[in-house]
Amino acid sequence: MTVQFTQDHEWINSADTQAAVVGITVHAQDALGDVVFVDLPEVGRSYAKGEIAGVVESVKAAADIYMPVTGEVVEVNEGLRADPALANSDPLNSGWFFKVKVADAAELTGMLDSTGYDAFLKTL
């Protein structure tokens, strides 16, 4: 499976490493509540792994979105910008946040798979 997870409750689908898709997990959208606003990263800009790439805001809270890997952002989800509630209703598909050109595939090794992420959730 090409979908991996971070401990910041984000997922990355690197089936296409030129445009790996990044979003937030079901757990993340549930913890946030109704998402009302997203601040997406700049297309064409390169970010380091762990750098703050954007913000997702619910009525009650704001949370930073971190870059799960180093790379250049090649596309952002304008549909999500227009309808932030997609992050709640379909976080793993149409609620994706941005696509990144993976600079170093080695950063993907050692990331959590879905079993690992589920185990991590149980520790919280």
Place this chain on the structure above:
Amino acid sequence: MTDTASSETALLQTPLHALHVRLGARMVPFAGYAMPVQYPAGLMAEHRQCRESAALFDVSHMGQVRLVGAEAAAALESLVPVDIIDLGVGKQRYALFTNASGGILDDLMVVRPPVDSGATFGDLFLVVNAGCKEADTAHLQLNIGHRCQVVPMPERALLALQGPQAEAALSRLNPAVADLVFMTGGVFDLVSAQCFVTRSGYTGEDGYEISVPAEHAVTLAEALLAQPEVKPAGLGARDTLRLEAGMCLYSHDIDGTTSPIEANLNWAIQKVRRPGGARAGGYPGASIIEAHLAGAAPSKRVGLMGQERVPVREGTALFDAQGHALGTVTSGTLAPTVNACIAMAYLPLNHAIVGHEVFAEVRGKRLPMRVTAMPFTPNHYKR
């Protein structure tokens, strides 16, 4: 993403705690209690439920206190700049405990119960904020405990049923509640329990606040939730609703440093308590509040509406077009009904003008906001 989970320590519970958990509520700490911030429906749906139908809130964490004795009203007037002596039977008023610097110790609701219910509800029945109830009770006891009895009522729960269908739902339990108008109250039998019901609330909608004996609270809540118009709503929706209605949240929008005049609550001070009135002054901070009434208040609480959908939250710094600091936001949210970002702030008087533009600094950007009249959504009180 940063983790937004919160943890519970040793928290108090309201009589409805098990019901909230059973309904799938997300519980958070608030004023020392475990309270439902939302249910599975979520904040937006619960907010809309209140504006369109009827929402049931558990507000049992708030303080209920009765004052007993012929002097209760005169005594209370020594602590609030409000007309209590002429508050008629069954009438309710919004009041403010003031401090010596003319600031606000708490905001509260006061109602004069029917004469024959004095044993349970006293000569005056007060509802105060949860976070202030210990301090308020001590304040009353210390200052007027020698003139009337100050009796906290922890044996009672408090529910709020708010929305255009609140009357339809509650009147099935007792048709007489339909006869109440805004800011009046009385004793009503609900689910075979003696309840005090007022037609008031904290949402801007028509609705009721119901004081019920704790042992009947679950029965009453379930009877209301069984009505087709009613769904449960948590503190998260309560906050977006009151903010749209332009209402203050104590310790955020009003506190010991804000006078009622700066807070734009002049309407709460009746003529008889103002300079020239028969019972002018005689409450803490009166000289400062009177000076503010005469025009000396340096700032004023206003509503702000953002031109973009970026939420502008409490603590956000505000600037004028030239970059001078004007103050900070005291409350702010993305408002579901207004469908825009709204906020409250204290601005210097020359900026506190409807239509005036200020700028909120969010993540390094200065976002335009316009001073807006409140309430942000129209009130729907039954007058």
